[in-house]
Amino acid sequence: MSNKTYPVLLCFLWTLFGVSKIAFTYNIYLSSYIDILTIVNFLFVFMGAGIITFRLLSKPVSFNAQIFVFFVLLLLSLLNNSIFALIFNFLVWYSIAEIVPIKSFRFVYIINIGLLIGVFYISVKLNGDTYYFDLRYGDVKSFGFENANSFPQLLIIFYLIFSTKIRHLFMLFLVYLLVFIDDIYTKSFYVILVIYPCLLLLFKYYRCRYLYLLPVMLFLGSILFVYMYASNIPIAIKVDQIFSYRISFSNIILSSIPNLYYLFFGLSGGGDEQLPMDLSYMAIIFTFGLIPSLIIILMYTRTLKSLIIKYDYGILALCTTFLLYAFVENILISFILNPTFYYVFYYLNSKR
Structure with a gap:
């Protein structure tokens, strides 16, 4: 395995354990597996630490604006423990951006978010639909989440990272409409589906x-x-x-x-x-x-x-x-x- 493959593999595993955290925390049918979630949480932190370590060993770190930000946040974390989590995850993303090429990152991320969407979608197909009561629409499918807005978030994230080409987005747009138009009532979901390609066209020419x-x-x-x-x-x-x-x-x-x-x-x-x-x-x-x-x-x-x-x-x-x-x-x-x-x-x- 080449040195260029290691960081991509680490990024894949960290993202995989990250989406697994989401699945075992928020999926109604998987949230009871507390022991598995504990292991996944540990592996998520462990792989994140591995990414940071690989970055530190692969190239020298020079003092710049990003490092200064980390020091400022570290000082602030003495006043608020939740900032520690922010620092750790920022360090992981900083390290990934330093050692993983854009195309490799996009590929890894698409696979894992697609896997997460598949887990939630398959879980309700195997175990039965889950619903969230909305005052406007009544019982709305939540696809394994407690809240009906959560599953559309996954679809939007996948949509954004999937491609920056209009024809690819148009194909995915049609798939979303054909599969989910009768089940998803979140207005922002449909607004973003339209806004993203419009902004691509706008920024391309202006x-x-x-x-x-x-x-x-x-x-x-x-x-x-x-x-x-x-x-x-x-x-x-x-x-x-x-x-x-x-x-x-x-x-x-x-x-x-x-x-x-x-x-x-x-x-x-x-x-x-x-x-x-x-x-x-x-x-x-x-x-x-x-x-x-x-x-x-x-x-x-x-x-x-x-x-x-x-x-x-x-x-x-x-x-x-x-x-x-x-x-x-x-x-x-x-x-x-x-x-x-x-x-x-x-x-x-x-x-x-």
Whole structure:
């Protein structure tokens, strides 16, 4: 086995154990296998440590902006234990971006996300459909999850990473419609299916020079809408209804943060766990605090700027669509279901 194969294999195994964690944690039919989940969790951490070690041994580490970010987060983790998990997963993604080529990463990720989708889909075919009660639609198929919005998230992630070619996306789009149109009622699912190819076409022929400000706008916009909702401003209340009360839930959770200390440095657990935290940009504040959240947003801002300069419109469309999707689903800090972390660390490397 060549030295180039080892990092790809490590990446494959880490991603495999990552999707296995999701399966044994959230699949209704598999969540009872606690012992297997314990083993999978250990292997996930072990393979992550192996990837980091391989990166450290394969090439010298120079002090740069990314290393500085890790040191800042390490200091902040003394105030909030949940930041340790953020640091570890960032180190893994940083290492993968350094040692695994883009094509190899995409191939590995597509296989594992496809496998995860298959596990959930097959589990309900073998054991019976699972349902989530929605006030608007009644009982809605949840495909093995407790929440009906979770399975569409997997389909969207697969859709985004599958290809940056319109004809490939069109074929997958048709497959999704034929298979799932009668069972999936999540509106954001269908919106993203349309937005992604549209952005690919737009960025191919038009260079959006100020698009790098999008992460900042989404982050500040989330905070602004929550503040406006708390002030009973009509437009915020209307937007809240459009986005299925995500803003009002975020407002309730934000109100549960005891003081400014926890606002800046995070509240481990993210506030009231009984309420859905679907706005990613609010979820990172609840979990990690305002300072780490700003670091994450600035990382995405720099990445988009680099993609605009290099005119890599395919990855630019992927990351942009993902950031838009993160406004309605809590996927930004999902360490396995956020493949854009790879591109963030890949393009933040100034040598590329």
